Amino acid sequence: MSLIKLLNFQNLGDERGDLISLEQQKNIPFDVKRVYYLFNTGASVARGFHAHINLEQVAICVKGSCRFILDNGEYRESVILNSPDLGLYIGNHQWREMHDFSSDCVLLILASEYYCESDYIRNYQEFIALVNK
Ligand code: T46
Numbered sequence: 001m002s003l004i005k006l007l008n009f010q011n012l013g014d015e016r017g018d019l020i021s022l023e024q025q026k027n028i029p030f031d032v033k034r035v036y037y038l039f040n041t042g043a044s045v046a047r048g049f050h051a052h053i054n055l056e057q058v059a060i061c062v063k064g065s066c067r068f069i070l071d072n073g074e075y076r077e078s079v080i081l082n083s084p085d086l087g088l089y090i091g092n093h094q095w096r097e098m099h100d101f102s103s104d105c106v107l108l109i110l111a112s113e114y115y116c117e118s119d120y121i122r123n124y125q126e127f128i129a130l131v132n133k
Helices: 124-131
Strands: 005-008 034-039 047-052 057-063 066-071 076-081 086-090 095-099 106-111
Touching: 047 124, 057 076, 066 086, 076 086
Parallel strands: none
Antiparallel strands: 005 086, 034 106, 047 095, 057 086, 057 106, 066 076, 066 095
């Protein structure tokens, strides 16, 4: 079973340009409480390196590209996000890393919960202990 769950969003664009609409419980499989975006990330910078206890997210590269690694403690998989019509679903208990940001990358994230630092597991050994419980 692949860890990489990609959502393909319908492009509603026409001759004027592109348009993609995101709606909770429709093409986003949860209620959205928070939206944030990463941009101006240096090419040599890697981010993430944590898992969440209770958080669903969808990550979309609305411009440029970056590479995600997802890890469930047993398997580790990598995927390149390089199109605004592609969303990566990230569920609970998945270690994530983001690498290889293009200089123009704008990474948009829709999240099911408000920001909560105590929801983060930032230590890989703690993550492994949690998933092996
Ligand atoms: C994730 C990946 C994909 C806030 O105060 N509110 C927020 O909503 C977020 C996301 C972050 N912050 C603070 C916490 C840190 O002091 O902003 C700082 C940078 O966050 P962090 O180092 O966690 O950023 P990333 O890029 O490593 O991870 C982020 C999300 O935090 C995380 O949930 O899944 O993007």
